[in-house]
Amino acid sequence: MTMEEKTMKCERVYEGRIINVRVDTVELPDKKYSKREIVEHPGAVGIIPITSDKKIILVKQFRKPVEDILLEIPAGKIEPKEEPYICALRELEEETGFKTDTVEKLLEFYTTPGFSNEIIHIYLAENLKEGIANPDEDENIDVVELSIEEAMEKINIGEIKDAKTIIAILTYFNLYKYK
Amino acid sequence: MTMEEKTMKCERVYEGRIINVRVDTVELPDKKYSKREIVEHPGAVGIIPITSDKKIILVKQFRKPVEDILLEIPAGKIEPKEEPYICALRELEEETGFKTDTVEKLLEFYTTPGFSNEIIHIYLAENLKEGIANPDEDENIDVVELSIEEAMEKINIGEIKDAKTIIAILTYFNLYKYK
Numbered sequence: 167m168t169m170e171e172k173t174m175k176c177e178r179v180y181e182g183r184i185i186n187v188r189v190d191t192v193e194l195p196d197k198k199y200s201k202r203e204i205v206e207h208p209g210a211v212g213i214i215p216i217t218s219d220k221k222i223i224l225v226k227q228f229r230k231p232v233e234d235i236l237l238e239i240p241a242g243k244i245e246p247k248e249e250p251y252i253c254a255l256r257e258l259e260e261e262t263g264f265k266t267d268t269v270e271k272l273l274e275f276y277t278t279p280g281f282s283n284e285i286i287h288i289y290l291a292e293n294l295k296e297g298i299a300n301p302d303e304d305e306n307i308d309v310v311e312l313s314i315e316e317a318m319e320k321i322n323i324g325e326i327k328d329a330k331t332i333i334a335i336l337t338y339f340n341l342y343k344y345k
Numbered sequence: 346m347t348m349e350e351k352t353m354k355c356e357r358v359y360e361g362r363i364i365n366v367r368v369d370t371v372e373l374p375d376k377k378y379s380k381r382e383i384v385e386h387p388g389a390v391g392i393i394p395i396t397s398d399k400k401i402i403l404v405k406q407f408r409k410p411v412e413d414i415l416l417e418i419p420a421g422k423i424e425p426k427e428e429p430y431i432c433a434l435r436e437l438e439e440e441t442g443f444k445t446d447t448v449e450k451l452l453e454f455y456t457t458p459g460f461s462n463e464i465i466h467i468y469l470a471e472n473l474k475e476g477i478a479n480p481d482e483d484e485n486i487d488v489v490e491l492s493i494e495e496a497m498e499k500i501n502i503g504e505i506k507d508a509k510t511i512i513a514i515l516t517y518f519n520l521y522k523y524k
Contacts, residue, residue, distance in 0.1 A: 169414055169485050169487075170407055171407055179359045179366075180359050180366055182358075182368070182382045183380065183382060184382055184459075184460060185366075185382050185384070187364075187384075189361070190409060192409060194485065198482070198483070200483035201362065203361045203362060203363055203364050204410045205364070205366075205410070205460070207460070210459075226348075227348065228349055228350055229455075229458040230369060230383065231381070231384070231457075231459070231460060231461050231462045232455055232458045232464075234458075235349075236455070238458075241459075243459075273503065273511075274503070275507060275508045275511055276415070276507055276508060277456050277457045278457055278461070278508070279408040279413075279415055279417075279507055280389075280408065280410070280420075280422075281363060281364055281384075281386070282384075282457070283410045285411075303377070304373055304379035306348050308348075321452070322452075324452065327458075328454060328455055328458055329454045329455060329456045329509070332452075332512050333512060333515070336512070336519070339519075340515070
Protein backbone atom coordinates (compact mmCIF):
# COMPACT_ATOMS: atom_id res chain seq x y z
CA MET A 167 0.00 0.00 0.00
CA THR A 168 1.30 3.40 -0.89
CA MET A 169 1.79 5.80 1.98
CA GLU A 170 1.56 8.94 -0.13
CA GLU A 171 -0.95 11.69 0.46
CA LYS A 172 -2.47 13.31 -2.62
CA THR A 173 -3.13 17.06 -2.44
CA MET A 174 -6.83 17.73 -3.06
CA LYS A 175 -6.83 21.41 -2.10
CA CYS A 176 -4.17 23.95 -1.18
CA GLU A 177 -4.97 27.07 0.82
CA ARG A 178 -2.25 29.69 1.18
CA VAL A 179 -2.68 31.34 4.58
CA TYR A 180 0.44 33.49 5.01
CA GLU A 181 3.18 34.88 2.76
CA GLY A 182 6.07 36.32 4.75
CA ARG A 183 9.68 37.44 4.51
CA ILE A 184 11.30 34.12 5.51
CA ILE A 185 8.40 31.68 5.70
CA ASN A 186 5.10 31.04 3.93
CA VAL A 187 2.31 28.93 5.40
CA ARG A 188 -0.22 26.78 3.53
CA VAL A 189 -2.85 24.24 4.52
CA ASP A 190 -3.13 21.22 2.23
CA THR A 191 -6.23 19.04 2.23
CA VAL A 192 -4.89 15.56 1.48
CA GLU A 193 -6.39 12.23 0.54
CA LEU A 194 -4.99 9.48 2.78
CA PRO A 195 -4.28 5.94 1.53
CA ASP A 196 -7.68 4.83 2.96
CA LYS A 197 -9.35 7.60 0.85
CA LYS A 198 -10.28 9.68 3.90
CA TYR A 199 -9.33 13.36 3.90
CA SER A 200 -7.11 15.18 6.40
CA LYS A 201 -5.41 18.59 6.63
CA ARG A 202 -1.68 19.28 6.76
CA GLU A 203 -0.34 22.62 8.00
CA ILE A 204 2.91 23.34 6.18
CA VAL A 205 5.54 26.03 6.79
CA GLU A 206 7.51 26.65 3.59
CA HIS A 207 11.12 27.65 4.14
CA PRO A 208 13.87 28.29 1.52
CA GLY A 209 16.38 25.99 3.27
CA ALA A 210 19.48 26.90 5.24
CA VAL A 211 23.10 26.06 5.83
CA GLY A 212 25.03 25.60 9.06
CA ILE A 213 28.82 25.71 9.24
CA ILE A 214 31.05 24.09 11.86
CA PRO A 215 34.24 26.18 11.68
CA ILE A 216 37.35 24.60 13.20
CA THR A 217 40.42 26.73 13.99
CA SER A 218 44.03 25.56 13.53
CA ASP A 219 44.14 24.66 17.25
CA LYS A 220 40.96 22.53 16.91
CA LYS A 221 38.54 24.98 18.52
CA ILE A 222 34.94 25.17 17.32
CA ILE A 223 33.67 28.68 16.55
CA LEU A 224 30.10 29.30 17.71
CA VAL A 225 27.86 32.34 17.73
CA LYS A 226 25.64 33.61 20.50
CA GLN A 227 22.46 35.40 19.55
CA PHE A 228 19.03 36.22 20.90
CA ARG A 229 16.28 34.11 19.34
CA LYS A 230 12.89 35.78 19.60
CA PRO A 231 10.77 32.62 19.07
CA VAL A 232 12.26 31.03 22.22
CA GLU A 233 13.04 34.32 24.06
CA ASP A 234 16.54 33.13 24.88
CA ILE A 235 20.18 33.70 23.93
CA LEU A 236 21.40 30.54 22.19
CA LEU A 237 24.84 29.21 21.36
CA GLU A 238 24.77 27.98 17.75
CA ILE A 239 26.96 27.19 14.79
CA PRO A 240 27.03 30.03 12.24
CA ALA A 241 24.05 29.55 9.92
CA GLY A 242 21.70 31.30 7.60
CA LYS A 243 19.06 30.86 5.01
CA ILE A 244 19.86 30.17 1.37
CA GLU A 245 19.21 33.11 -0.97
CA PRO A 246 17.27 32.51 -4.21
CA LYS A 247 19.40 30.50 -6.70
CA GLU A 248 22.35 30.43 -4.26
CA GLU A 249 24.35 27.18 -4.09
CA PRO A 250 24.39 25.86 -0.49
CA TYR A 251 28.22 25.81 -0.26
CA ILE A 252 28.39 29.43 -1.47
CA CYS A 253 25.83 30.30 1.21
CA ALA A 254 28.05 28.52 3.76
CA LEU A 255 31.13 30.56 2.80
CA ARG A 256 29.08 33.78 2.88
CA GLU A 257 27.38 33.16 6.24
CA LEU A 258 30.65 32.06 7.86
CA GLU A 259 32.27 35.35 6.92
CA GLU A 260 29.23 37.55 7.66
CA GLU A 261 28.62 36.11 11.13
CA THR A 262 32.15 35.38 12.39
CA GLY A 263 34.58 37.29 10.16
CA PHE A 264 36.43 34.05 9.38
CA LYS A 265 37.02 33.15 5.75
CA THR A 266 38.05 29.98 4.00
CA ASP A 267 38.40 28.81 0.40
CA THR A 268 36.53 25.52 0.63
CA VAL A 269 34.03 23.80 2.85
CA GLU A 270 33.32 20.07 3.19
CA LYS A 271 29.73 18.84 3.27
CA LEU A 272 29.04 16.67 6.34
CA LEU A 273 25.31 15.94 6.00
CA GLU A 274 21.87 17.42 5.44
CA PHE A 275 18.60 16.90 7.29
CA TYR A 276 15.04 18.13 7.75
CA THR A 277 14.62 20.12 10.96
CA THR A 278 10.86 19.54 11.43
CA PRO A 279 9.40 17.34 8.69
CA GLY A 280 6.09 17.15 10.59
CA PHE A 281 5.22 20.76 9.75
CA SER A 282 7.96 22.31 7.59
CA ASN A 283 10.02 21.55 4.50
CA GLU A 284 13.13 23.27 5.91
CA ILE A 285 16.32 21.42 5.00
CA ILE A 286 19.70 22.32 6.53
CA HIS A 287 23.01 21.51 4.87
CA ILE A 288 25.92 21.21 7.29
CA TYR A 289 29.49 22.05 6.21
CA LEU A 290 32.84 21.70 7.92
CA ALA A 291 35.11 24.76 7.47
CA GLU A 292 38.84 24.48 8.19
CA ASN A 293 41.96 26.47 7.17
CA LEU A 294 40.34 29.66 8.41
CA LYS A 295 41.67 33.16 7.82
CA GLU A 296 40.61 36.04 10.05
CA GLY A 297 38.63 38.87 8.51
CA ILE A 298 35.88 41.26 9.51
CA ALA A 299 32.38 40.15 10.50
CA ASN A 300 29.47 41.85 8.76
CA PRO A 301 26.19 40.51 10.16
CA ASP A 302 22.77 41.47 8.81
CA GLU A 303 21.37 44.75 10.13
CA ASP A 304 18.99 42.98 12.50
CA GLU A 305 21.49 40.41 13.81
CA ASN A 306 23.43 40.92 17.06
CA ILE A 307 26.05 38.23 17.31
CA ASP A 308 28.88 37.36 19.72
CA VAL A 309 31.56 34.93 18.60
CA VAL A 310 32.71 32.20 21.03
CA GLU A 311 35.45 29.54 20.73
CA LEU A 312 35.15 26.17 22.49
CA SER A 313 37.26 23.03 22.50
CA ILE A 314 35.49 19.91 21.24
CA GLU A 315 35.34 18.57 24.80
CA GLU A 316 33.79 21.83 26.06
CA ALA A 317 31.20 21.76 23.29
CA MET A 318 30.28 18.12 24.04
CA GLU A 319 29.96 18.99 27.73
CA LYS A 320 27.64 21.92 26.89
CA ILE A 321 25.40 19.52 24.96
CA ASN A 322 25.37 17.08 27.89
CA ILE A 323 24.42 19.72 30.45
CA GLY A 324 21.83 21.35 28.17
CA GLU A 325 23.64 24.64 27.52
CA ILE A 326 23.66 23.98 23.78
CA LYS A 327 19.99 23.57 22.85
CA ASP A 328 19.86 24.09 19.10
CA ALA A 329 19.23 20.98 16.98
CA LYS A 330 21.52 21.83 14.02
CA THR A 331 24.35 22.75 16.42
CA ILE A 332 23.98 19.48 18.35
CA ILE A 333 24.02 17.48 15.11
CA ALA A 334 27.06 19.34 13.74
CA ILE A 335 29.07 18.92 16.95
CA LEU A 336 28.16 15.23 17.48
CA THR A 337 28.99 14.47 13.83
CA TYR A 338 32.30 16.31 14.01
CA PHE A 339 33.12 14.62 17.34
CA ASN A 340 32.62 11.17 15.79
CA LEU A 341 34.63 12.11 12.67
CA TYR A 342 37.43 13.59 14.74
CA LYS A 343 37.74 10.59 16.99
CA TYR A 344 37.90 8.13 14.11
CA LYS A 345 40.21 10.20 11.88
CA MET B 346 24.84 45.51 25.88
CA THR B 347 21.74 43.41 26.16
CA MET B 348 20.86 41.27 23.15
CA GLU B 349 17.16 41.03 23.92
CA GLU B 350 14.46 42.16 21.54
CA LYS B 351 11.45 43.91 23.05
CA THR B 352 8.06 43.16 21.50
CA MET B 353 6.48 46.41 20.28
CA LYS B 354 3.58 44.87 18.36
CA CYS B 355 2.24 41.37 17.87
CA GLU B 356 0.12 40.41 14.88
CA ARG B 357 -1.53 36.98 14.88
CA VAL B 358 -1.68 35.78 11.28
CA TYR B 359 -2.80 32.13 11.53
CA GLU B 360 -4.41 29.92 14.18
CA GLY B 361 -4.31 26.24 13.23
CA ARG B 362 -4.69 22.73 14.57
CA ILE B 363 -1.01 22.11 15.39
CA ILE B 364 0.66 25.46 14.78
CA ASN B 365 -0.13 29.15 15.13
CA VAL B 366 1.79 31.91 13.38
CA ARG B 367 2.44 35.44 14.58
CA VAL B 368 4.58 38.35 13.44
CA ASP B 369 6.27 40.32 16.21
CA THR B 370 7.59 43.80 15.61
CA VAL B 371 10.65 44.03 17.85
CA GLU B 372 12.94 46.79 19.07
CA LEU B 373 16.57 45.78 18.56
CA PRO B 374 19.35 46.74 20.99
CA ASP B 375 20.26 49.70 18.70
CA LYS B 376 16.60 50.89 18.99
CA LYS B 377 15.82 50.09 15.35
CA TYR B 378 12.72 47.99 14.61
CA SER B 379 12.58 44.65 12.84
CA LYS B 380 9.97 41.91 12.30
CA ARG B 381 10.13 38.30 13.49
CA GLU B 382 7.94 35.61 11.98
CA ILE B 383 7.19 33.03 14.66
CA VAL B 384 5.58 29.60 14.40
CA GLU B 385 4.08 28.61 17.76
CA HIS B 386 4.15 24.88 18.47
CA PRO B 387 3.05 23.04 21.65
CA GLY B 388 6.30 21.03 21.89
CA ALA B 389 6.91 17.38 21.20
CA VAL B 390 8.62 14.26 22.44
CA GLY B 391 10.73 11.70 20.60
CA ILE B 392 11.48 8.25 21.97
CA ILE B 393 14.42 6.00 21.13
CA PRO B 394 13.12 2.51 21.94
CA ILE B 395 15.77 -0.22 22.43
CA THR B 396 14.79 -3.90 22.34
CA SER B 397 16.36 -6.56 24.59
CA ASP B 398 18.71 -7.51 21.71
CA LYS B 399 19.83 -3.86 21.35
CA LYS B 400 17.85 -3.03 18.22
CA ILE B 401 16.48 0.49 17.70
CA ILE B 402 12.79 0.67 16.77
CA LEU B 403 12.02 3.28 14.12
CA VAL B 404 8.86 4.23 12.25
CA LYS B 405 8.45 4.94 8.56
CA GLN B 406 5.82 7.46 7.52
CA PHE B 407 4.98 9.82 4.71
CA ARG B 408 5.67 13.46 5.56
CA LYS B 409 3.62 15.83 3.44
CA PRO B 410 5.80 18.94 3.99
CA VAL B 411 8.80 17.20 2.38
CA GLU B 412 6.77 14.83 0.11
CA ASP B 413 8.86 11.86 1.22
CA ILE B 414 8.70 8.72 3.34
CA LEU B 415 11.03 9.23 6.31
CA LEU B 416 12.55 6.88 8.85
CA GLU B 417 12.15 8.48 12.29
CA ILE B 418 12.06 7.68 15.97
CA PRO B 419 8.50 7.46 17.32
CA ALA B 420 7.39 10.98 18.25
CA GLY B 421 4.40 13.18 18.75
CA LYS B 422 3.21 16.49 20.02
CA ILE B 423 2.48 17.12 23.67
CA GLU B 424 -1.23 17.43 24.51
CA PRO B 425 -2.43 20.35 26.69
CA LYS B 426 -1.22 19.88 30.31
CA GLU B 427 0.42 16.53 29.47
CA GLU B 428 3.77 15.78 31.12
CA PRO B 429 6.44 15.11 28.46
CA TYR B 430 7.34 11.65 29.84
CA ILE B 431 3.65 10.62 29.84
CA CYS B 432 3.48 11.79 26.24
CA ALA B 433 6.56 9.63 25.51
CA LEU B 434 4.95 6.49 26.98
CA ARG B 435 1.72 7.21 25.07
CA GLU B 436 3.32 7.91 21.68
CA LEU B 437 5.60 4.88 21.97
CA GLU B 438 2.61 2.58 22.43
CA GLU B 439 0.37 4.32 19.87
CA GLU B 440 2.95 4.31 17.09
CA THR B 441 4.81 1.03 17.67
CA GLY B 442 2.68 -1.12 20.01
CA PHE B 443 5.61 -1.40 22.43
CA LYS B 444 5.01 -0.53 26.07
CA THR B 445 7.32 0.18 28.97
CA ASP B 446 6.95 1.37 32.55
CA THR B 447 9.61 4.07 32.59
CA VAL B 448 11.57 6.21 30.18
CA GLU B 449 14.88 7.98 30.75
CA LYS B 450 15.31 11.58 29.56
CA LEU B 451 18.35 11.98 27.32
CA LEU B 452 18.13 15.64 26.29
CA GLU B 453 15.90 18.39 24.91
CA PHE B 454 16.48 20.91 22.13
CA TYR B 455 14.87 23.51 19.88
CA THR B 456 14.34 22.24 16.35
CA THR B 457 14.29 25.63 14.58
CA PRO B 458 14.84 28.52 17.00
CA GLY B 459 15.14 30.95 14.08
CA PHE B 460 11.41 30.76 13.33
CA SER B 461 9.69 28.46 15.85
CA ASN B 462 9.50 27.82 19.59
CA GLU B 463 9.16 24.05 19.12
CA ILE B 464 11.06 22.11 21.78
CA ILE B 465 11.56 18.33 21.57
CA HIS B 466 12.25 16.16 24.62
CA ILE B 467 14.10 12.93 23.83
CA TYR B 468 13.60 9.81 25.97
CA LEU B 469 15.29 6.41 26.00
CA ALA B 470 12.83 3.50 26.36
CA GLU B 471 14.11 0.06 27.38
CA ASN B 472 12.51 -3.09 28.93
CA LEU B 473 9.86 -3.10 26.21
CA LYS B 474 6.79 -5.30 26.21
CA GLU B 475 4.94 -6.01 22.96
CA GLY B 476 1.39 -4.78 22.60
CA ILE B 477 -0.87 -3.43 19.86
CA ALA B 478 -0.16 -0.23 17.92
CA ASN B 479 -2.96 2.31 17.71
CA PRO B 480 -1.85 5.26 15.57
CA ASP B 481 -3.94 8.39 15.01
CA GLU B 482 -6.59 8.12 12.30
CA ASP B 483 -4.52 10.13 9.82
CA GLU B 484 -1.20 8.37 10.53
CA ASN B 485 0.07 5.47 8.38
CA ILE B 486 3.09 3.99 10.07
CA ASP B 487 5.42 1.02 9.42
CA VAL B 488 7.66 -0.19 12.24
CA VAL B 489 11.32 -1.03 11.46
CA GLU B 490 14.09 -2.47 13.67
CA LEU B 491 17.75 -1.60 13.05
CA SER B 492 20.97 -2.42 14.87
CA ILE B 493 22.88 0.59 16.19
CA GLU B 494 25.50 0.10 13.47
CA GLU B 495 22.83 -0.02 10.75
CA ALA B 496 21.23 3.16 12.10
CA MET B 497 24.61 4.97 12.19
CA GLU B 498 25.28 3.85 8.61
CA LYS B 499 21.89 5.17 7.49
CA ILE B 500 22.78 8.56 8.96
CA ASN B 501 26.15 8.51 7.18
CA ILE B 502 24.67 7.69 3.78
CA GLY B 503 21.77 10.13 4.17
CA GLU B 504 18.91 7.61 4.47
CA ILE B 505 17.97 8.97 7.89
CA LYS B 506 17.23 12.66 7.29
CA ASP B 507 15.19 13.74 10.30
CA ALA B 508 16.96 16.00 12.83
CA LYS B 509 15.43 14.57 16.05
CA THR B 510 16.17 11.02 14.86
CA ILE B 511 19.80 11.86 14.05
CA ILE B 512 20.24 13.49 17.47
CA ALA B 513 18.63 10.56 19.33
CA ILE B 514 20.73 7.94 17.53
CA LEU B 515 24.03 9.84 17.83
CA THR B 516 23.38 10.49 21.52
CA TYR B 517 22.48 6.85 22.18
CA PHE B 518 25.51 5.67 20.17
CA ASN B 519 27.82 7.76 22.36
CA LEU B 520 26.11 6.61 25.58
CA TYR B 521 26.17 2.99 24.50
CA LYS B 522 29.83 2.99 23.61
CA TYR B 523 30.85 4.53 26.91
CA LYS B 524 28.53 2.44 29.10
